Amino acid sequence: MSLKPPFTEETARSKVKKAQDLWNTRNPENIAQAYTEDCIWRNRSTFLHGHAAIVDFLTAKWEKENNYRLRKELFAFTSNKIAVQFWYEYQDAHDSMKWKRCYGLEDWTFAEDGRMRKRMMSGNDVEIGEKGRWFTDGVDVEDVDIGEAHW
Template sequence: MADIKPPFTAESARQKVKAAQNLWNAQDPAKISLAYTPDTVWRNRDQFVKGTDEVKELLTKKWQKEKSYRLRKELFAFTDNRIAVQFWYEYQDAYDEMKWKRCYGLEDWTFDYESGKMRKRQMSGNDILLGPNGNGQGRWFVEETDVEDAIITEEHW
């Protein structure tokens, strides 16, 4: 992911987003942390972390809770060294009877020009409960479906 460096074009920004999607879907906090500067600053919902050690800790805790995690990211907007992303992911909540949930949200990324690594990440997201006890929506990212093949339209929100 760090080999795609700013300034971004529409194509390189899309590549950066899909590289991040693939990296996160592998759910390897140590590997993911390599895509960020050592002094990276994050806001992840109501959590604030700084540095790759804290990133690894946050992601480790995240995937202890969020089982069967499947993520899709889409480019929203970009400038020279910034990218805005919309995302959707589904997971089974290990702390809530393994109920299926979906998170919708936006991320604001800022990248270091020289290294291509992300130095700032701000995420805002909201979870909904899926299925008959939730909003009635079913899962998009079932095991047989590639996250890129799922059709996500406004009617599904």
């Protein structure tokens, strides 16, 4: 199955899960390869352009966000765009290793070759504590029932 535009519901869902799995590797160099060389990013209030900036950003991200685990779900799609809802949990190395969850949305636009050429992310972090975690050790992020209150 091709994960290049134009997307169907099936290929859009597969593209989202492929991105989820790639990000959960926490390997900035490999992740950057899924984006065009001139990819444009907005991550909250940070604006980036190109592979080197993506690698630098993700390297710093995972120096701060320890024990990162992510889940992404398809929100909507068109022929070359996908909107994603996501949740990830991490321990904040810059805040006494407190557990936090980020809730957010992403807007993706793809080039003809299937790589992302634009990524716009909005997210909010919430302190959750150990007992509030969903993505604990040994739990597959796909097995967590995320209810409507969190959508």
